Amino acid sequence: MDIAPELITAIAEGGHHSPHDVLGVHPDGDGSVIRVRRPLAVSVTAITDTGPVPLTHVADGVWAARVPGTVSDYTIEAEYAGGVHDIADDPYRFTPTLGELDLHLIAEGRHEQLWHALGARPIRHQGIEGVAFAVWAPDATGVRVVGGFNDWDGRGHAMRSLGASGVWELFVPAMAVGTVYKYEIRTRRGEWILKADPMAQRAEVPPATASVVTRSEYTWNDGDWIAHRARTEPSAHPMSIYELHLGSWRPGLTYRDAADQLIEHVTTLGFTHVEFMPLAEHPFGGSWGYQVSGYYAPTSRFGSPDDLRYLIDRLHGSGIGVIMDWVPGHFPKDAFALARFDGQPLYEHPDPRRGEHKDWGTYIFDYGRNEVRNFLVANALYWFEEFHVDGLRVDAVASMLYLDYSRQDGEWEPNIHGGRENLEAIRFLQETNATAYRRHPGVAMIAEESTSYPGVTAPTDAGGLGFGFKWNMGWMNDSLQYVQRDPLYRSHHNGEITFSFAYAFSEQYVLPISHDEVVHGKGTLLSRMPGDHATKIAGARGYLGYMWAHPGKQLLFMGQEFGQLSEWSEGRGLDWWILDQPSHRALQDFVGALNAVYTRTPALWQRDHDGAAFLRLGEPSHNPNVVAFARTADDDSCLVSLTNFSGAEIANLPIRLPAGGVWHEVLNSDATEFGGHGVGNLGEVVAADDGLATITLPALGTIWLLAAG
Template identity: 70%
Template sequence: MSYIEDVTASPDWAAIAGAAHHDPHSVLGAHPDTDSLGRTTTTIRARRPLAESVEAVFDDGSRLALAHVAHGIWEGRHDGPPVPYKIATVYAGGDELVAADPYRHLSALGEIDLHLIGEGRHERLWDVLGARPLSLDGDDGVDFAVWAPNAKAVRVVGDFNSWNGEGHAMRSMGSSGVWELFVPDVPIGARYKYEILAADGRWLLKADPMAQAAEVPPATASVVTQGSYTWGDGAWLTRRAATHAVAQPMSVYEVHLGSWRGGLGYREAAEPLIEHVRATGFTHVEFMPLAEHPFGGSWGYQVTGYYAPTSRYGSPDDLRYLIDRLHQAGIGVIMDWVPGHFPKDEFALARFDGQALYEHPDPRRGEHQDWGTLIFDYGRNEVRNFLVANALYWMSEFHVDGLRVDAVASMLYLDYSRNDGEWEPNIHGGRENLEAIRFLQEVNATAYKAHKGIVMIAEESTAFPGVTAPTNRAGLGFGFKWNMGWMNDSLVYMKRDPIHRSHHEGEITFSFVYGFGENYLLPISHDEVVHGKGSLISRMPGDHAHKLANVRAFLGYMWGHPGKKLLFMGQEFGQIGEWSVDRDLDWWLLDQPAHRQLQELVGAINGVYRTQPPLWERDNDSSSFTRLGGPTWDPSVVAFERRDSHGGRLVSITNFAGATHTGFRLALPVEGVWQEVLNTDAAEFGGSGAGNYGVVTAHPETDDGAAIAKLTLPGLSTIWLRYQPEPHVPTASRG
C-alpha cells in the first residue's frame, strides 16, 4: 500500500483537510523521506479545496505539479531534501495565485520556552506567545502562538484569510498546551482572532490573550503590531535605579486619561500634561488602567487585553512617547494594574478554550459575585506566569516606574464579599487565599529584582499583616500600601462643621497610632469622588469660601502627615462637580481667582515638600515623628514634628477650627528660630493673609526649659515651620 493510500484511509485525513486536527504539519508541508534505493526525496502536500491545479514553485523557477489526493489535499514528490517553495494555485475561471506555505516551516518556539511556560517561569512571555512579526526560513510573516490546553483544534483567522481559518490550522506543541503557526506575508496592522474547537464540539472565536494591540472598542479583534519607538529616557532610568522610593518624595497625580482633557490621544496629551504636572509640582503621574477594556464606563478596571494598551488613545508606540516625554521632564509614571479579576465577555479570557482556564474552576473561588467578574486561578502555573510576565511587560516595554495593584484585599481572602457557605476554606481551614498570596509575593519579588527603583503599590483596605514587609520575612513584598483608614477617617472628620470637630479629634489623629506599621501612601483617589460622594471640595462644610479654606487646610495637613501622597485629578483646583468618565474636568474654574489660587497652593505645597527631607525621608520611621501639644491645648489644633536623618526639623500645625487663634502658645521641640515655609491661609492662595511674618522664635518660658512659641493660627489653615539653626534675618510678611 502506498503512503498516499495509507493517509487516505486514516480518519485523521479528513480532520486535517477540515482544519480540525491537532497537528496539521504532520501531513501538510514538506516531508523528507527515502526511496527504495536510499535516496532522499521530499513529499509536498498542500490544502487547496476546489482548485483546478496546484504546483510547488521553487526559488530557481522550477515547478512541481501536485496531484489531488482527497478532501482538497494535493501532493507531489521531488528528489532531494526540502528546499524553499511557494504554492501556485489556479481556481476555475481565475488567475494563478502564488502564496507562501505556512506548513513548510518548523516551529519558531524553542523547547526551553515551552518548558518555562509549563513551569510558569517565562519572564518574557510576550516574546514567545501572541502575534510576533519575524522572518523564518526566508519568509516574512507573523508567528501566532496561544495557550489553549483543552482545545481539540485551533485556527487563526483574520484580514489575511478573509476570516476563514480553514487554511491556517495551528499545531499543538504537546503537553505545553500551546498552539503555534507561522503565517507568511501577514502585515503589521492585520486584525486577527483564534477559532478554538472546544471539547464539546463548539467553535469559539477569541481575541488573543497575549495581543499587544487591539481594535478600537467596541470592535474586539486583536491587531498585529511591532514597536519601533526609540527611547530617550536613559538618564531617568539610571537615576531611578540608584534610588529607593521609600526614602524619596512622592506625590502622585492620579489621571483618567480620557476625561482629563477630552479628545487627546497619548501623543497629544504629553505636553499639556507635563505642563500641568510641572505647575502643580507632583513627582509622579498615575494612570488609571490603560490596558484594553471593552466598556469605557468600567474606567479600565475590567480588562480584556492585558498586554494591549487601549487603542482609544493611539498605538503602543504613542503610549511609549507619552511615558518617555514624562520621564524626560522628570516625572515618574505609575499604572493601575488589575490582576484581581476579569470580565466575562465571550470574546476574551472567560472559558477561553471551552473550559475554565484563566479563571478558577470552582465558582466559590473563581467568581466575584458583586462585580460580575471572574477570578484568576492563581495556583495554576501558566496563569500565574501570564500575570507575572504582564507586570514585567509594562516595565520592560513601556518603562513604567511602578504598578498600583487594584483590589488586593479581594485577592487575599477566600470569603471576600461572601456569606457563610459561599466560600471554601484553605487547606489549613483559614480564610486566606494562599495561592493568591504566593502570586503577589512572586510578582513583587520578581519585579523588584528585574527593574531597580520601581514601586509596587497595594490598594489594600484590611489589616492584613506585612503588606510592605519583604517576601523573605513572609511579607507580601509591596513597596507601599494605600492608607485607606487614614482616608476614610480624615474625610469623615473634614465633612463635620468646624464647631463640632473638637469632639472628634480621634478621627483626624488615629492614623498616628498605626501609621508606621507599613510603608503608607495617603490616597484621595477617584473612588472618593464618584457614586454620589461628590468632589473633595463639595464635601467640605460652609459656604464656598469656607469650603476652599477647608480644602487648603486639609491638603497642608495631608502633605505634612507621614506617608506618600496621591490626589485625583481636579481636586488640585477645586473641581466642584462629581467626576464622570464621560466629560472633561471643569477647567473653566481656573478662570476664577479662588480656584486658580488653590491650584497655585498645591504647586507651592509640592514645591516645599520636595525640598524638605523631614517630610519624606523617614516616612516609615516612628522615631522621626512627634505629636506636639501644650501648653495651650485645643483639640481642633493638630501639631506634630517631622525629622530627617541629618538634623532637619519641620513642624506642621493645622487649625481645623473656624476661628483664628492669636498668641497661641505651643511648645516647639527646640528653642530658636523657626521659619514659616507654608501658610495655606496666605493671601496669595486666597486666604485672609494672617500669619507669623515669616518667622517664629521659641523661647524657654518654664522651669523645665520647654521652648514656647507664640503663634498666629488662622482659622481653617495649616502652617509649616522649618527649624533654622543658623542665624536668620527676618523677612517681610507675605500677608
C-alpha cells in the same frame, strides 16, 4: 504518499491537531512528499530550488506530489477558475517557533518574558519574514488563526498542538504588521468559538474586539532616567502623585496629544509622578479600565502602543515618574476574551466559590495554576520592560487575599489549613513583587489594600507580601469623615484625624484622595467641606496642607487640585472653566506651593516610614482642634506642621517646638496669595531656648515652620 481519507477530511476542515504532520514537506523513502491545502484550485505547483513540481489533487482540496531527494524550501503557485493566480509561501513547511526551553518555562510558570513566546510576534524565521502565532489553550481540540487576511476562514491556517504544554503554534509567512486576527478554538464539545489573543499587544478600538499584529518601532530616550531609577529607593524620595483618567482629563486627546498639556500641568503644579487609571484594553468604558480584556494591549482608544511609549518617554524627559493601575484581581465575562477561553475554565478558577466575584460580575484568576500565575507575573514585567513604567498600583488587593471577601457563610471554601486567606493569591503577589524588584530595581509596587492584613510592605523573605507601598485607606476614610463635620463639633471627634499616627509607621503608606472618593454620591473633596464657598475653599487648603505634611506619600485625583465642584464622570471632562474664578485658581496655586515646599524639604519625605523621625506636639496646652507634629530629616533638619481645624482663628497658642530659635513660616494656607485672609506669624516664629513659642493659627488653616539652620 497515501494518507487515510479521514485524515484528509480533518486537514481539509482545518480541524487536525497537528496539521504539520500531514501538510508541508516530509521524507518519503529516498525522496520527499509535498502536501498543501488549496481548495477550489484548478492546478497547484510547488516552486522548488530545482524547478516547478506539479501537484496532484488528492481529495477535498488537498494536493500532493513526490519529489526526489530533499526539499529545503518552496513556494506554492495555485491557479483558480478565471485565470486567477496566487503565489504564496507555505505555513506548514516551517519548524516550530518555540523551543523546548520556552515550553518548559511556560509549564513551570517561570517564563518571565512570556510575551516573547506567546501571542502574535513579527519575526524572521528560517530566513522568511512573517508572524509567529502561539496561544495556550490546553482544553482545545483544534485552534485556527482567522482574520481579514483569510476572509475569517481559518481552515487554511490551522495551528499545531505542541503536546502536553497546551500551546498551539503556527508561523504565517509574509503577514504584515497591522493584520487583524482572532483565534478560532474548537472546544471539547466540538463547538468553534472566536477569541481575542490573551497575549495580543494591540487591539482594535472598542467596541471592535479583534487583536492586531504589532511591532514597536519606538526608540526610547530615557536611558538616564532608567539608570537613575535603578539607583533610587522610592520610599526615601519625594512622591507626590497626580492620579488621572486619561479619557476624561481632557476628552479627545490621544496619547501624543496629551504629552505637552499633561507635562505642562503636572510640572506647573510640581507633582513628581502621574498615575494613570488602567490603560490596558477593556471593552466597557464605564468600568474605568478595571475590567480588563487585553492585559498586554494598551487601550487603542488613544492611539497605538508606540504612542503610549512616546507619552511615557516625554514624561520621563520632564522628570515625571509614571505609575499605572494594574488589575490582576479579576476579569470580565465577555465572551470574546479570557472567559472560558478554550471552552473550559482556564484563566478563572473552576470552582465558583473561588472563581467568581459576585459584586462585580467578573471571574477571579486561578492563582494556583502555573500558566495563569505566569501570565500575570509576566504581565507586570511587560509594563516595566516594554513601557518603562515606574510603578504599578495593584487594584483591589483585599479581594485577592481573602476567600470570604464579599461572601456569606457557605459561599466560600476554606484553605487547606481551614483559614480564610487565599494562599495561592498570596504566593502570586509575593512572586510578582519579588520578581519585579529583582528585575527592575527602583520601581514601586503599590497595594490598594483596605484591611489590616499584616506585612503588606514587609519583605517576602520575612513573610510579607513584598509591596513597596500600601494605600492608607484608614487614614483616608477617617480624615474625610472628620473634615465633613461642622468645625463646631470636630473637637469631639479628634480621634478621627489623629488615629492614623498610631499606625503610620506599620507599613510604607501612600495617602490617597483618589477617584473612588469623588464618585457615587460622595461628592468632591471641595463639596465635602462644610460652610459657604469661601469656607469650603479654606477648609480644602488646610486639609491638603495637613495631608502633605502627614507621614506617607501623597496622591490626589485630577480636578481636586482646583476644587472641582461636580462629581467626576468618565463620560465628560473636568470643569477647567472653573479656573476663571479667582478662588479656584488660588487653590490650584496653593497645591503648586505645597509641592514646591514638599520636594525641597527632606524632612517631609526622607524618613517617611521611620517613627523615630516623627513627634506629636501640643504641650503645654492641648487644643483638640489643633493637630501639630514635627518631621525630621537625615541631617536633623526639622519641619513643624500645625493645622487648626476649628472655624475660628487661634491667637497666641502656646506650644513647645522641638528646638529654640527662629522658625521660618514656609507655608501658610491662609496667605492672601492663596485667597486667604493673611492670618499668620509675619513670616517667622521665635521660640525660647526650651522651644516654647506662641503661635497664631488661621481658621481652618495649616502652617508649616522650618527651623532656621
